[in-house]
Amino acid sequence: MAELTTLAYRPGISLLHTLDARVKMVGLVLISMACLRASLPALTAAALAMCVLAIHCRLNIRALFKEIRFFIVFVAVVWIVRATTTPGDAVWQIGRLAASRQGVFEGALVCGRLMMVVMSGILFIVTTRPFQIKSAVAWFLAPVPLIPHDRVATMMGLIVRFVPVIFGQARQTADAQRARCSENRKNPVYRMSKLAVPVMRRTFITADRLALAMEARCYNESRTPRPAPLGRRDLIALVLIICASLLTAVV
Amino acid sequence: MNIIEIEDLCHRFADGTSGLQHVSLTIRRGEFAVLAGPNGSGKTTLLKHLNGLLLAHSGTVRVGGIPVDRDPVGVRQMVGMVFQDADSQIVGETVYEDVAFGPENLLLSAQEVDRRVKQSLAAVELQVSVDQSPHTLSGGEKRRLAIAGVLAMAPQVIVLDEPFSDLDYPATVQVLKQILNLHRNGHTVLLTTHDLEKVIAHADRLILLRDGRVARSDLPANLLKETEAFGVRAPCATRMGLEVESWLS
Numbered sequence: 001m002a003e004l005t006t007l008a009y010r011p012g013i014s015l016l017h018t019l020d021a022r023v024k025m026v027g028l029v030l031i032s033m034a035c036l037r038a039s040l041p042a043l044t045a046a047a048l049a050m051c052v053l054a055i056h057c058r059l060n061i062r063a064l065f066k067e068i069r070f071f072i073v074f075v076a077v078v079w080i081v082r083a084t085t086t087p088g089d090a091v092w093q094i095g096r097l098a099a100s101r102q103g104v105f106e107g108a109l110v111c112g113r114l115m116m117v118v119m120s121g122i123l124f125i126v127t128t129r130p131f132q133i134k135s136a137v138a139w140f141l142a143p144v145p146l147i148p149h150d151r152v153a154t155m156m157g158l159i160v161r162f163v164p165v166i167f168g169q170a171r172q173t174a175d176a177q178r179a180r181c182s183e184n185r186k187n188p189v190y191r192m193s194k195l196a197v198p199v200m201r202r203t204f205i206t207a208d209r210l211a212l213a214m215e216a217r218c219y220n221e222s223r224t225p226r227p228a229p230l231g232r233r234d235l236i237a238l239v240l241i242i243c244a245s246l247l248t249a250v251v
Numbered sequence: 252m253n254i255i256e257i258e259d260l261c262h263r264f265a266d267g268t269s270g271l272q273h274v275s276l277t278i279r280r281g282e283f284a285v286l287a288g289p290n291g292s293g294k295t296t297l298l299k300h301l302n303g304l305l306l307a308h309s310g311t312v313r314v315g316g317i318p319v320d321r322d323p324v325g326v327r328q329m330v331g332m333v334f335q336d337a338d339s340q341i342v343g344e345t346v347y348e349d350v351a352f353g354p355e356n357l358l359l360s361a362q363e364v365d366r367r368v369k370q371s372l373a374a375v376e377l378q379v380s381v382d383q384s385p386h387t388l389s390g391g392e393k394r395r396l397a398i399a400g401v402l403a404m405a406p407q408v409i410v411l412d413e414p415f416s417d418l419d420y421p422a423t424v425q426v427l428k429q430i431l432n433l434h435r436n437g438h439t440v441l442l443t444t445h446d447l448e449k450v451i452a453h454a455d456r457l458i459l460l461r462d463g464r465v466a467r468s469d470l471p472a473n474l475l476k477e478t479e480a481f482g483v484r485a486p487c488a489t490r491m492g493l494e495v496e497s498w499l500s
Contacts, residue, residue, distance in 0.1 A: 009345075011382045129382060130344035131351075160344045164386045209339035216302050216332045217342075217353040217404065218324055224355040224364055 007067050010126045014057040020234040021132035022139060022227065023241070028124045030245035035116040040105075042251045043112045049244075050119050057127055064122065071118060075111045082107030130160050135226035150221045158210070165206065170199045254280040254408060254439050255301060260310035262296055262463075270296040271463045274310070278408075278441060283434045285450055285471070286443045288460035289482030294443035295335070297460070298410045301441070302332045315407065328357065331401030335413040337393040341400070346372070346388075347381035349396060353404040364403075371399040375429050391422025398429055408439040415449050423449055427498055447471075447478065448486045452497040459483065471495075 011017075016024065035046060054061065065072065083091075086103030093099075134153045141149035174195055185191055230238075255278035262270040271293050278284055286294050299305040300312050303323030312319040314326045334340040343349025350371050354364040372381070375395040379388065385396055394414060401409060414430065415423045431453055434440045444450060451457065457474045459467040459481045466481050467474050475489040488495045 008384065009382060011380065131348045134344075157344055157348070158342065161342060161385070164384075165338060168386075206339045209334065209336055210342065212299075212304055213334055213340040214342055214352075216304055216327060216334075217400065218327050218356040219352075220356055222358065224351075224358055224361060226361070 007064075007122060007125055009129050010058075012058060012127065014127065015237075016053060016057055016123060016127040018233070019127075019237050020227075020230055021128050021136040023230065023234045023238050024124050024128055025133070025136050025140070026238065027241040027245075028120050030241055031120050031248070032117045034245040034248035035113050035120070037249045038113065038116075039251065040109055040112070042248045043109065043116065046116055046244075046248050047112065047119075050116065050123070053123055054119070057123065059123075059126060068118065068122075075114055078114070079104075079107040079111045082110060130157065131226065139227045148221065150223065154221075162206070162210070166199075166203055169202045169206070170195070173198050173202070252280050253277040254315055255441075256311075256313040257297075257300070258311045260297075260300060260307050260312060262293075262300065262305060263308050269463055271300075274463070274465055276458065276465055276468065278439060280407075281434075281437060281439055282455050283440045283453060284442070284456045284458055285447065285454040286441060286458045286460060287445060287447055287478065287481075287483045288443075288466075289445060292460040292482070293463040294460055295412050296463070298332060298412055298441070298443060301408070301410055302327055302330050304332070328404055329406055330408045330410060331404055331406035333394075333397050333401055333409065333411040333414060335416055337390070337397040340397045341385040341393060343385060343400075345382050346377070346379055346385060346396060349385055350399050350403050353400055357404065367403040367405070371402040374402055374432070375399045376425075389422065390418050391425050394418065394422070394426050395429055398426075398433075402433070406438070408441065409433055411440070411442045413443055413445075415444065415446065424498055427453075431499070445483055447475070447483060448495075449498050451475065451486060452495045 031046070035043065038046060054064075080099075083099040083103035084097055086100050086106055088100030088102030090098045091101050091104060134157045137156060138149045138153035141147050141152055177191075177195060182191055182194065185194075255276070257274055257276040260271055260274040264270050274293075274297060286297065288294050296305065300307060300319065301314060303319045303326045306320050306323070314329050317326060317329075319326045341349050342352050347368055350368040351364050354367045359367070368381070375398050377392060377395050377399060379392060385393060388396060398409075398411075409430075411430065414426055418426060427450060430440060430442065430450075434453075442450060442454075447457070451471050454471050457467075457469065457471040457478075458465060459474065459478060461481045467477070475485055475495065478485045486495045
């Protein structure tokens with residue numbers, strides 16, 4: 001069976017692959033926040049750095065762009081809307097629709113920031129094993145009172161595991177209904193309700209079986225802890241990330 | 252020496268229907284027993300009692316001398332259960348994660364968890380990346396991953412619920428080979444099926460269930476001719492008056 005998405009962990013030996021997930025998670029937050037404040041030159045520098053990292057991590061750029069094509073369309077729409085609704089010196093005009101120089105510039109900045117946030121997230125996902133993300137989340141939540149961090153981490157893991165299963169079940173059910181000419185029914189509410197009920201039923205049955213299977217394997221909330229102490233390389237990377245984020249935000 | 256002892260076990264479902272009626276059965280340590288019966292005969296219900304997932308309404312179930320209702324968690328370490336639907340048994344986002352799930356629940360050290368994961372994957376000869384998503388595995392690989400997940404808890408008894416369902420011929424042969432390896436390595440194996448053809452040549456004992464009762468329990472050779480009276484199709488070779496051959500030969 002083929003992979004559902006290329007936006008998943010890819011084994012590798014790059015620097016990002018070897019860093020601790022907690023450092024990468026902090027880095028993701030800091031760099032995203034810095035990019036949201038960055039000027040165009042800083043954003044360009046950050047984008048170049050991101051491209052170098054992507055190449056270093058052996059990311060398949062073509063497959064990646066294919067995967068995020070709808071997001072790219074969304075970003076393009078944001079750019080067009082921004083360019084045509086911001087007042088300023090007109091660059092071109094079609095009828096009553098005009099794009100201003102200021103709008104094009106601001107649109108590029110906003111879209112660049114959005115793309116950078118998404119790119120940072122993608123680099124994080126493709127270089128971090130799901131269980132490392134889960135363990136990092138549990139580690140960050142541990143000091144927060146009233147939050148069962150282990151349970152949250154387990155639930156995160158189960159969601160990642162079962163989303164494709166539920167989509168698969170929904171697709172099978174939809175195919176089975178199409179095979180019985182459900183498309184002849186034009187009422188979308190009727191079709192949706194006929195699809196939702198069996199999919200929900202199957203999902204609950206799957207959840208019930210899962211709970212039983214977890215119980216059979218002695219599931220409980222106190223489990224072998226995963227995160228090890230941060231190494232020297234992780235700490236150096238953390239300092240560099242903080243400096244880079246500050247520079248991006250300030251310059 | 253018996254590792255599983257069931258005495259006068261009765262189970263009733265929430266809607267009042269009877270799942271098991273006065274089941275008494277013993278399984279010897281190291282035995283390979285096949286539990287057969289038509290749909291609704293109580294096979295899965297009986298297996299769930301061995302693992303403490305269901306508790307007896309009356310009667311007793313003992314595993315290794317320990318009553319299941321007294322220490323269900325301890326018993327679950329002794330009896331590993333492989334469910335019919337491997338997809339809903341696999342809980343990890345990656346192959347490694349899934350096999351590690353059980354040992355981590357036992358609070359073993361990270362090194363020991365790692366050792367068990369590698370050992371279990373090697374035992375079922377699952378040659379896939381440990382970082383692969385279980386969702387992308389084939390049916391046979393998922394079944395072997397489910398077995399590896401159970402093996403990592405180092406159980407003495409392995410119960411498998413319809414392990415060959417939905418598998419093609421090569422996957423069935425692979426899974427059968429793994430089950431026989433487990434038996435050869437000293438595990439007690441109890442397996443349910445309604446299709447004797449695939450496994451009965453290797454079994455030490457055949458137990459036939461009907462309507463929640465043990466209808467027959469004997470050497471396979473003594474029972475194969477009468478299985479159809481209990482809703483289980485006899486192997487083709489038996490119907491033709493021949494000896495049942497292994498699927499591995």
